[in-house]
Amino acid sequence: MKITIIAGARPNFIKIAPIIKAIEKKQAEGANVSYRLVHTGQHYDKNLSDTFFEELNIPQPHANLEVKSGSQAEQTAAIMIAFEKELIQHPCDLVLVVGDVNSTMACTIVAKKLNVKVAHVEAGIRSGDMTMPEEINRIVTDSITDYFFTTSTTASENLLKYGADEKNIHFVGNVMIDTLYQNLDRISAPAFWSEFGLETGNYIILTLHRPANVDEEKSLVTLLQGIDKMVGDKKIIFPIHPRTKAILGETNLALKNILFVEPQGYLNFMFLIKNSFAVITDSGGISEETTVLNIPCFTMRNNTERPETQTIGTNTLVGTSIENLEKVFAQFLQNGRRKSGIPELWDGKASERIIEILLKK
Numbered sequence: 001m002k003i004t005i006i007a008g009a010r011p012n013f014i015k016i017a018p019i020i021k022a023i024e025k026k027q028a029e030g031a032n033v034s035y036r037l038v039h040t041g042q043h044y045d046k047n048l049s050d051t052f053f054e055e056l057n058i059p060q061p062h063a064n065l066e067v068k069s070g071s072q073a074e075q076t077a078a079i080m081i082a083f084e085k086e087l088i089q090h091p092c093d094l095v096l097v098v099g100d101v102n103s104t105m106a107c108t109i110v111a112k113k114l115n116v117k118v119a120h121v122e123a124g125i126r127s128g129d130m131t132m133p134e135e136i137n138r139i140v141t142d143s144i145t146d147y148f149f150t151t152s153t154t155a156s157e158n159l160l161k162y163g164a165d166e167k168n169i170h171f172v173g174n175v176m177i178d179t180l181y182q183n184l185d186r187i188s189a190p191a192f193w194s195e196f197g198l199e200t201g202n203y204i205i206l207t208l209h210r211p212a213n214v215d216e217e218k219s220l221v222t223l224l225q226g227i228d229k230m231v232g233d234k235k236i237i238f239p240i241h242p243r244t245k246a247i248l249g250e251t252n253l254a255l256k257n258i259l260f261v262e263p264q265g266y267l268n269f270m271f272l273i274k275n276s277f278a279v280i281t282d283s284g285g286i287s288e289e290t291t292v293l294n295i296p297c298f299t300m301r302n303n304t305e306r307p308e309t310q311t312i313g314t315n316t317l318v319g320t321s322i323e324n325l326e327k328v329f330a331q332f333l334q335n336g337r338r339k340s341g342i343p344e345l346w347d348g349k350a351s352e353r354i355i356e357i358l359l360k361k
Contacts, residue, residue: 003092004090009099011285014285015179019354021351025355037058038062039061039063040106042067042102051265051266079106091116094358095119099121099122100141102137124156142162142164147357148169149172151343151350156171175354178349178351179266206281207238207279209241212320214243214244225255226323239264242263278295278332282301284304287315294340299315
């Protein structure tokens with residue numbers, strides 16, 4: 001079986017690393033399976049792409065489509081045009097896509113129009129928020145995918161509601177957690193750990209990237225100043241995305257606790273999360289890692305496509321207002337951590353299950 005694996009953005013790199021390891025393990029056992037890794041170039045900043053290949057021991061891509069940025073339509077179209085040429089020149093039996101970025105949807109459409117089967121890893125997750133580009137990508141991808149690999153029974157149920165064939169839905173667990181477990185003994189403190197006087201439990205991690213939170217300077221400043229005031233004597237480490245940094249410009253924020261740092265590589269970032277007091281984020285994926293690491297997570301969104309991180313894990317959905325975050329965080333400080341656990345099959349073996357199933361197709 002020849003598999004073309006698609007990676008386009010930071011979360012993709014984390015998800016494909018264990019899948020490649022699982023394929024290579026099968027190759028060593030004599031299985032007739034090979035892969036071609038295609039990097040679409042959707043994330044092209046070194047800190048957002050190359051670093052992850054190096055840290056997670058992902059082989060250099062066989063092809064880099066180098067599409068870079070643009071509007072949603074421009075980027076999607078550029079990926080489709082470039083990947084069509086790639087797939088015609090290098091035919092395969094299966095295209096494997098992960099997650100919900102533009103690369104995932106664009107390459108799925110191209111593959112299906114060339115009559116190539118598609119497997120979607122992390123299929124079936126839904127936020128219900130149609131204003132999110134990722135939600136459109138999920139729905140379109142899952143509407144034409146052949147094989148669905150899900151992280152939860154909820155995701156599997158979502159696919160059934162959409163009319164997917166039950167025999168092609170496979171609840172396998174979470175490949176993000178495979179990567180976490182495979183690298184826990186390799187995580188390390190960033191260079192600024194000592195400089196900032198960081199110690200286990202004396203700081204909070206903040207990540208913000210969603211347009212609703214960062215695209216308007218005034219509301220972003222209000223949000224940051226509110227978070228800065230509510231954390232008491234805790235430091236806040238904020239790995240700031242270049243685009244968000246540009247929005248703030250030279251604004252004087254007069255912040256006491258928030259420390260701005262460059263985007264972090266995977267091993268440094270997981271170290272920071274594992275040793276933090278809590279995480280405040282608008283990311284979906286981080287709530288999965290905090291759940292496994294047993295770190296309280298406060299997600300600044302009105303919805304989540306990962307409900308298991310709320311019902312079983314450490315995640316609390318707090319909406320987008322600073323007032324609600326302040327209220328929920330104050331309750332947390334008063335009452336302490338709530339009881340939590342790790343969702344079913346988040347055991348570090350999802351990738352092995354995926355390849356086992358594909359080799360039987």
